[in-house]
Amino acid sequence: MMFKIHHLLKVISLYVILVTLLNSTINGVFGKLIELTDKNLDELVKDDDKWLLQFYTEDCKICTSFRENLEKLSELPESEFGTVINFGLVNANKNPHLVSRFSTNRNPQYYFIDKKTVYTFSVIQTYEFFHEFLKYHRWMYFPKKKGRSDPFSNFASFTGYFNYVGYFLKNYVFIYIPAQVFYSIIVMTFISILAYYSYRKHLEFEKYINEFEKNMEQKLNDHCLKYGYDPFAIIEEMDKKLKEKEETKKLKKN
Incomplete structure (x- = not known):
């Protein structure tokens, strides 16, 4: 009877030791x-x-x-x-x-x-x-x-x-x-894409402005022709009036 109890205690002790070691291994504890x-x-x-x-x-x-x-x-x-x-x-x-x-x-x-x-x-x-x-x-x-x-x-x-x-x-x-190199590559790629996108948008905007100026110029010419205006004569007349105003201001100051 005592032998059986002693043997049982040994088995239990070994079991506890094995469980402890296994748990330590799983949890990474040395x-x-x-x-x-x-x-x-x-x-x-x-x-x-x-x-x-x-x-x-x-x-x-x-x-x-x-x-x-x-x-x-x-x-x-x-x-x-x-x-x-x-x-x-x-x-x-x-x-x-x-x-x-x-x-x-x-x-x-x-x-x-x-x-x-x-x-x-x-x-x-x-x-x-x-x-x-x-x-x-x-x-x-x-x-x-x-x-x-x-x-x-x-x-x-x-x-x-x-x-x-x-x-x-x-x-x-x-x-x-290294990770820092990958990060730098990604950042540079993003900056390059952003720069390319910005450049494309700049070209599109520049094209839009040029077309807008041409359209406005064409509309002005059409309007002048329709009502018999000479756009160059109008511009010259406006320049003369501006010069006259400047001369008048100078005379008043003197």
């Missing part, structure tokens, strides 16, 4: 490291959160070798850093939108997010460096990503979608074109 993706980053990163991000690739040995140190740091208590710090991983090969948003150009590459302000910094990949970096909040001394380069800006989010095309070409045509 210890306390959280896998961030194109789909879940904006949901998981809250306005008041602090995050240390590592962009990595599966074939990057430096990235994977340092994973153990990141796990150790993520397991330290809140009191160690004086604040809650989340640790995130981003697979650069599978998340083109985030790669573009953060302007990632090498792996591993690290960023620190403090209340959705992103800091870029150079690192020495040692446990001691990161421990002091986080403990003394040294990210605050590094440059921030601002304006269009801010990963949480609308511009960065919008242009990031063009990187899907870049990754498609990279995987199937072996040519990588």
Whole structure:
């Protein structure tokens, strides 16, 4: 009887462990490291959160070798850093939108997010460096990503979608074109179309004005011929009257 109970407890324990591991894998959690993706980053990163991000690739040995140190740091208590710090991983090969948003150009590459302000910094990949970096909040001394380069800006989010095309070409045509280049091409194409349309409208308007002037001139000539007027004589007479008025004004002034 005791053997059966003991065996049952073992089975239950194994089941719980398997479910936990499966759940962690599905949710992209490695210890306390959280896998961030194109789909879940904006949901998981809250306005008041602090995050240390590592962009990595599966074939990057430096990235994977340092994973153990990141796990150790993520397991330290809140009191160690004086604040809650989340640790995130981003697979650069599978998340083109985030790669573009953060302007990632090498792996591993690290960023620190403090209340959705992103800091870029150079690192020495040692446990001691990161421990002091986080403990003394040294990210605050590094440059921030601002304006269009801010990963949480609308511009960065919008242009990031063009990187899907870049990754498609990279995987199937072996040519990588950055998202910013695609964006520039689209903007230049739009400007070219707009300029062409404006030029066509200008030509149409110019043609309309010329035709209007010709029609008015023809109507004037027809009217003068009908009533026996000489248009040139009328113009000369008007010029004479204007000159007479000017001379009269000059005489009055003198």
